[in-house]
Amino acid sequence: xxxxxxxxxxxxxxxxxxxxxxxxxxxxxxxxxxxxxxxxxxxxxxxxxxxxxxxxxxxxxxxxxxxxxxxxxxxxxxxxxxxxxxxxxxxxxxxxxxxxxxxxxxxxxxxxxxxxxxxxxxxxxxxxxxxxxxxxxxxxxxxxxxxxxxxxxxxxxxxxxxxxxxxxxxxxxxxxxxxxxxxxxxxxxxxxxxxxxxxxxxxxxxxxxxxxxxxxxxxxxxxxxxxxxxxxxxxxxxxxxxxxxxxxxxxxxxxxxxxxxxxxxxxxxxxxxxxxxxxxx
Amino acid sequence: xxxxxxxxxxxxxxxxxxxxxxxxxxxxxxxxxxxxxxxxxxxxxxxxxxxxxxxxxxxxxxxxxxxxxxxxxxxxxxxxxxxxxxxxxxxxxxxxxxxxxxxxxxxxxxxxxxxxxxxxxxxxxxxxxxxxxxxxxxxxxxxxxxxxxxxxxxxxxxxxxxxxxxxxxxxxxxxxxxxxxxxxxxxxxxxxxxxxxxxxxxxxxxxxxxxxxxxxxxxxxxxxxxxxxxxxxxxxxxxxxxxxxxxxxxxxxxxxxxxxxxxxxxxxxxxxxxxxxxxxxxxxxxxxxxxxxxxxxxxxxxxxxxxxxxxxxxxxxxxxxxxxxxxxxxxxxxxxxxxxxxxxxxxxxxxxxxxxxxxxxxxxxxxxxxxxxxxxxxxxxxxxxxxxxxxxxxxxxxxxx
Numbered sequence: 144x145x146x147x148x149x150x151x152x153x154x155x156x157x158x159x160x161x162x163x164x165x166x167x168x169x170x171x172x173x174x175x176x177x178x179x180x181x182x183x184x185x186x187x188x189x190x191x192x193x194x195x196x197x198x199x200x201x202x203x204x205x206x207x208x209x210x211x212x213x214x215x216x217x218x219x220x221x222x223x224x225x226x227x228x229x230x231x232x233x234x235x236x237x238x239x240x241x242x243x244x245x246x247x248x249x250x251x252x253x254x255x256x257x258x259x260x261x262x263x264x265x266x267x268x269x270x271x272x273x274x275x276x277x278x279x280x281x282x283x284x285x286x287x288x289x290x291x292x293x294x295x296x297x298x299x300x301x302x303x304x305x306x307x308x309x310x311x312x313x314x315x316x317x318x319x320x321x322x323x324x325x326x327x328x329x330x331x332x333x334x335x336x337x338x339x340x341x342x343x344x345x346x347x348x349x350x351x352x353x354x355x356x357x358x359x360x361x362x363x364x365x366x367x368x369x370x371x372x373x374x375x376x377x378x379x380x381x382x383x384x385x386x387x388x389x390x391x392x393x394x395x396x397x398x399x400x401x402x403x404x405x406x407x408x409x410x411x412x413x414x415x416x417x418x419x420x421x422x423x424x
Numbered sequence: 425x426x427x428x429x430x431x432x433x434x435x436x437x438x439x440x441x442x443x444x445x446x447x448x449x450x451x452x453x454x455x456x457x458x459x460x461x462x463x464x465x466x467x468x469x470x471x472x473x474x475x476x477x478x479x480x481x482x483x484x485x486x487x488x489x490x491x492x493x494x495x496x497x498x499x500x501x502x503x504x505x506x507x508x509x510x511x512x513x514x515x516x517x518x519x520x521x522x523x524x525x526x527x528x529x530x531x532x533x534x535x536x537x538x539x540x541x542x543x544x545x546x547x548x549x550x551x552x553x554x555x556x557x558x559x560x561x562x563x564x565x566x567x568x569x570x571x572x573x574x575x576x577x578x579x580x581x582x583x584x585x586x587x588x589x590x591x592x593x594x595x596x597x598x599x600x601x602x603x604x605x606x607x608x609x610x611x612x613x614x615x616x617x618x619x620x621x622x623x624x625x626x627x628x629x630x631x632x633x634x635x636x637x638x639x640x641x642x643x644x645x646x647x648x649x650x651x652x653x654x655x656x657x658x659x660x661x662x663x664x665x666x667x668x669x670x671x672x673x674x675x676x677x678x679x680x681x682x683x684x685x686x687x688x689x690x691x692x693x694x695x696x697x698x699x700x701x702x703x704x705x706x707x708x709x710x711x712x713x714x715x716x717x718x719x720x721x722x723x724x725x726x727x728x729x730x731x732x733x734x735x736x737x738x739x740x741x742x743x744x745x746x747x748x749x750x751x752x753x754x755x756x757x758x759x760x761x762x763x764x765x766x767x768x769x770x771x772x773x774x775x776x777x778x779x780x781x782x783x784x785x786x787x788x789x790x791x792x793x794x795x796x797x798x799x800x801x802x803x804x805x806x807x808x809x810x811x812x813x814x815x816x817x818x819x820x821x822x823x824x825x
Contacts, residue, residue: 291771298764299455299694303701306451310705313444317712373689
């Protein structure tokens with residue numbers, strides 16, 4: 144049986160002078176955190192037992208693995224060993240349990256390419272009453288806390304965008320006001336309002352585009368720094384910040400229209416005034 | 425004082441600009457205020473909840489939070505041992521069992537494990553006190569009487585005197601037991617009731633009825649100390665070394681280290697980001713504003729205003745923008761905190777009476793201090809421009825331009 148399961152079990156100390164040669168012992172994989180905590184290396188011999196501590200058995204450490212990052216266990220070191228399923232059953236089943244009475248928590252199935260996971264799970268549910276099959280993409284309950292956090296982050300982002308917009312408008316109002324005389328002269332030498340507005344529009348788009356590029360570059364740099372810090376802080380391989388192309392695109396799609404709109408609105412407020420008033424000092 | 429009045433006049437001369445500046449600081453300040461409330465909000469809220477229950481010591485099998493760890497066996501013997509110890513007041517064993525109840529036919533439950541069913545927690549207690557507060561009706565007695573939370577009463581539309589039919593899942597989530605018919609004798613408030621997981625509570629015998637069998641197990645034992653809490657906890661630990669004994673302070677400490685670190689970290693990161701954002705933008709606002717008024721400032725200097733005085737004007741302008749924005753940010757932050765709290769409260773496993781954003785007097789002080797530091801730091805560069813302004817050259821340029 145090639146299936147491998149995770150058993151959070153009691154790990155005993157190493158004892159190299161085991162009665163059985165280490166090479167003949169069943170193999171286990173040990174999580175990096177457990178290996179560090181117990182000073183284990185490949186080839187070490189460990190005792191593994193169910194949580195009640197009974198029926199401990201010797202195992203040979205065949206490898207050390209990095210646990211799959213699990214956000215729900217953030218802050219907790221993952222002390223785990225991976226055993227072959229028959230070894231787990233031998234450890235956990237009562238000695239008098241009849242053959243075939245063993246149970247497992249879950250069976251993971253990889254489907255052939257093109258097979259509809261939902262249809263397959265429906266088929267399993269219909270054929271095997273008492274079992275619950277569902278596609279891995281439908282892990283709604285497990286994802287609950289992260290969906291809530293996603294909504295929380297979205298709310299924070301909206302507040303940040305509102306604050307940025309207010310400041311942006313304040314800045315553009317000041318910058319446009321600073322060029323009041325120039326705009327007045329342009330109007331006096333015959334440039335229509337629409338022509339000046341087009342110029343402002345292009346200028347705003349250029350500035351917003353440059354700002355977006357700078358912002359993206361900053362986010363890419365900070366992505367690495369933030370991930371490194373939190374991975375160190377929580378001793379995990381989890382990615383905390385990930386700037387995906389869609390996130391980058393969303394940012395650009397918000398930033399450029401926002402920047403251009405702020406510039407045009409501030410300029411329009413100025414251009415509505417009389418050209419002579421604009422040019423007058 | 426004169427500088428402050430002068431700065432105020434400078435601001436009101438450009439009302440749109442000043443309004444936008446204050447509004448921007450208010451928005452950033454509101455976010456900062458919320459992040460400061462979030463940083464310790466859960467801990468403060470949890471401490472408050474633990475203290476309100478009236479128990480000082482929590483005894484579990486593995487030290488995990490409820491329902492995540494193993495159950496304790498031999499509850500009767502453990503309770504008897506703890507009661508015999510000196511300085512132990514009330515002792516209460518609690519067991520939680522997942523169950524489901526059928527709501528009225530016209531109700532569709534969103535948290536139903538099966539179509540048409542409402543998931544709930546049955547809380548069985550054994551000991552000298554009750555972990556709930558009866559709001560209406562009376563305390564349950566016997567093996568079929570329960571009090572229900574307001575949330576459960578609303579979800580399955582029961583009230584005092586109603587019958588509550590539940591199916592418990594005592595040993596595994598897939599267990600199918602015959603339905604148990606319980607009598608609702610009151611509506612109660614359960615301090616640790618989770619959002620989306622309404623609760624019914626009764627004697628431990630109620631759980632035995634629902635589970636169709638007697639069980640001498642409990643998830644948690646709560647004890648109050650008549651003397652020093654740590655010494656009482658140590659005595660319990662010595663009497664029962666096989667269980668995990670923690671005082672409220674130790675539970676809080678554990679949560680501070682592991683449970684709520686994410687919110688503290690995100691709060692720290694966003695506090696730094698919002699402060700940096702505010703600093704940058706106020707600096708830009710003031711710098712542009714000062715650059716536009718260089719001629720005016722040089723004229724004032726020529727008229728006899730001292731260097732210190734014009735520098736103080738700029739500082740006062742910054743203080744006014746940040747101060748007014750900071751004042752507006754408090755009610756704005758309170759409203760925002762309510763919204764964000766409502767979002768976070770939908771997270772599974774969070775007690776309904778717990779709050780993520782908690783206002784403490786120290787939060788207000790820290791908020792004011794951080795904004796004051798930001799105001800001063802933001803004014804440094806424009807103050808330097810004003811202080812080094814060459815009067816004659818600036819006036820000459822002004823005339824020539």
